[in-house]
Amino acid sequence: xxxxxxxxxxxxxxxxxxxxxxxxxxxxxxxxxxxxxxxxxxxxxxxxxxxxxxxxxxxxxxxxxxxxxxxxxxxxxxxxxxxxxxxxxxxxxxxxxxxxxxxxxxxxxxxx
Amino acid sequence: xxxxxxxxxxxxxxxxxxxxxxxxxxxxxxxxxxxxxxxxxxxxxxxxxxxxxxxxxxxxxxxxxxxxxxxxxxxxxxxxxxxxxxxxxxxxxxxxxxxxxxxxxxxxxxxxx
Numbered sequence: 001x002x003x004x005x006x007x008x009x010x011x012x013x014x015x016x017x018x019x020x021x022x023x024x025x026x027x028x029x030x031x032x033x034x035x036x037x038x039x040x041x042x043x044x045x046x047x048x049x050x051x052x053x054x055x056x057x058x059x060x061x062x063x064x065x066x067x068x069x070x071x072x073x074x075x076x077x078x079x080x081x082x083x084x085x086x087x088x089x090x091x092x093x094x095x096x097x098x099x100x101x102x103x104x105x106x107x108x109x110x111x112x
Numbered sequence: 113x114x115x116x117x118x119x120x121x122x123x124x125x126x127x128x129x130x131x132x133x134x135x136x137x138x139x140x141x142x143x144x145x146x147x148x149x150x151x152x153x154x155x156x157x158x159x160x161x162x163x164x165x166x167x168x169x170x171x172x173x174x175x176x177x178x179x180x181x182x183x184x185x186x187x188x189x190x191x192x193x194x195x196x197x198x199x200x201x202x203x204x205x206x207x208x209x210x211x212x213x214x215x216x217x218x219x220x221x222x223x224x225x
Contacts (some may be wrong), residue, residue, distance in 0.1 A: 006154075037186055043116075043203065043216040046157070089154060093212065097147065099171065100214065102155040 004092050006103025013080050014111050021106045023090035024072040030092040033066060033073045034100065039086045047088075048075070055092040080110045114138065116217035118204050124223045125194055133189040133220045139205030144187050145205045145214060146179055155203065160188060162209070194224045 003026040013019045025033075031052035036044035050057045050064045050073065057064050061080075066073040076086055087107050091100040117136045128211040137144050156172040161181040172178070176194075177190050181187040191198055201221050207213035 034212070043218050045216070046213045049212070091155075099157040099160055099168070100155075101157070102147075104154040107150075109197075 001095075002030055002071045002092055002101040004090060004103045005103045006090050006106060008106060009104065010107045012109045012111060015036070015080060015082060018079055019075075019077045019080050019084070019108055021075045021088055021090070021108070021112075022072060023074070023092075023103050024070075025092040025101075026071065027092070027094070028068075028071065029094045030101075032093045033064070034077050034091050034093075035064060036091065036102075037087065037091045038105075045090060077108075080108075082110050082112050084108060085110045116204055116206050116215050118202075118217040118220050120220060121218065122221045122223075124225060127196060127224055130190065130192045131194055131200050131217055131222065133191075133222070134206030135187045135189070135206075135217055137185065137187070137204070138215055139185075140208060141206035141215070142180060142184070142209045143207045145207075146187070146189050147203045147205065148173075148200045149203055149219070150200045156190070158202075191222075194222075196224050198222060199224045 006023045034049035037047045038044040048062050050066050060077045063076045087105045089105045090103040093100045118133045144161045147155040157224045159179045160168040176192045179189045201219040203219045204217040207214050
């Protein structure tokens with residue numbers, strides 16, 4: 001089955017700096033890669049996703065890149081703000097498959 | 113509109129007792145998922161329901177775990193003879209057939225003493 005690894009497990013950045021979180025996956029059939037943000041005590045919420053037919057997707061300060069050959073994808077947050085502090089989870093799935101395989105999460109702390 | 117709801121929000125139970133966790137998905141969502149999130153860990157898939165199809169139970173960790181979905185809406189996750197290692201937050205998510213975005217409920221924090 002699919003195995004998703006996520007790094008780093010914790011990340012601290014100064015407000016205004018960029019943050020990068022990286023994930024790798026094992027199943028070359030995976031073609032859907034969402035990122036979820038989970039604030040303390042709250043439910044995970046989708047913030048951005050990418051499908052394998054594109055290499056990059058951007059939404060304001062958030063971007064995701066995908067390298068299918070290397071089987072890794074990354075989340076980039078620019079101009080970080082304190083409200084970006086949360087745990088971020090990457091996931092991988094095959095379209096039509098029943099479930100998402102999640103990474104173990106990255107706790108991002110943005111220092112004001 | 114209303115999001116995914118779960119009850120109870122917190123449950124403390126003694127080892128060996130059975131527990132039932134409830135999930136109310138977003139109205140109209142045909143797919144429903146259960147996940148388990150242990151402290152400091154990622155989200156572990158447990159079971160998936162899609163319409164009237166047979167559920168995908170491949171993630172259930174043991175036969176003490178079961179789930180059902182009545183009328184294609186509300187779902188109940190049952191854990192029999194609970195063990196301390198069952199302590200975790202149990203999250204439910206739903207989506208409609210044409211989307212891959214899963215909408216999560218607030219979770220039920222289960223503590224087995």
